Amino acid sequence: MYNPPAFREERPEALRAMLESARLALLVSNGAEGVPEASHLPLVLAPEEGPHGTLYGHLARANPHWRGLAAAGRALAVFAGPEAYVSPSFYPSKAEHGRVVPTWNYVAVHARGPVEVFDDPARLRRVVERLTERHEAGRAAPWAVSDAPEEFVRAQLRGIVGVALRIESLAGKRKLSQNRSEADRAGVVAGLAASADPRDRALAEAMRGAGAAGAP
Template sequence: MYNPPAFREENPEILAELIRAARLAVLVSAAADGGVPEATHLPMTLVAEGPHGTLYGHVARANPQWRGLAAAGVARAIFTGPEAYISPSLYPSKQDHGRVVPTWNYVAVHAIGPVEIVEDADRLRGIVTSLTERHETPRAAPWAVTDAPDAFVAAQLKGIVGVVLRIETLIGKRKLSQNRAEPDREGVVTGLSASEDPADRAVAEAMRSL
């Protein structure tokens, strides 16, 4: 990921928060046949294991990517946060000199590291249980893996493989108009805050948090 110094985020606590807030990852790895890289959208759980944390998830056994993951032994998980189109009309400097162009503000984290494929039923159950608890706990009536019949769960586990990515490299990017003069940044925040699109307002809030 191209990441100029102005946009780099290296605070590990902020990066962990961005990963957890994004929830859904895009897992990218080399194809088993050496062709076009494979990519799967999947939820991954960040656990504080190792220097940068460890990501746990699972894919369908029918998904060919896991065989490529097993062969390559390394992958990249991409997490995206708030994003919004930035119109030049939001910059006060447009009125001064007109030398402005559209851009896009966004937040992203890339986690790179060695991958382990998990087929053991007990470990798979643990991965699925942890992911379920994370998303069900806030609900008024949370569902649990143990709510389903054991035989049914065992059958479902046979249809998936676990993915464990031990993060060795974290690349964080918060492209939020840091390269603009303060009046232009304020113009963007004001404009996005007034938008009817919640995604725009989320970027305005991210800009305020810098």
């Protein structure tokens, strides 16, 4: 990931928060004959396992990617945060000199490391439980794996394969107009916050939270 210093996020607590706030990851590995393989899947972080933590998830047994992961031995997990198109019309500097162009602001984290594939039923069940607990949290009546019949759960576990990525390196990027003037950054926040698209408003909030346009 191209990551100029102005956009680089290196604080461990911020990187962890970015990992945990992303709902869906893209897991990428080298495939046969140099063709990359990728799967979209939720991953949950076990921060206590390793210096940067370990990511857990699962793939359908019918998905050939798990065999590719086992063969490659390493993988990249990509987590995407808020993102939005930035129009030059947001910049006050457009009226001053017109030397502005469109861009795209976004938040992303890349996690790399060795990957393990496993199908131990007890370990798989814990992965599914951790993912469920995370995404059911906050619901009035959260669903639990134990709510389903035990025989049904065992059958479902036979249909999946677990994945564990031990994070060796993390690269975080917050491209939030840090390379623009304070006035232009404030213009971007105002323009995105006024959008009807909730994705634009989420990016505006990320810019406020990062201090890219001053205090909220």
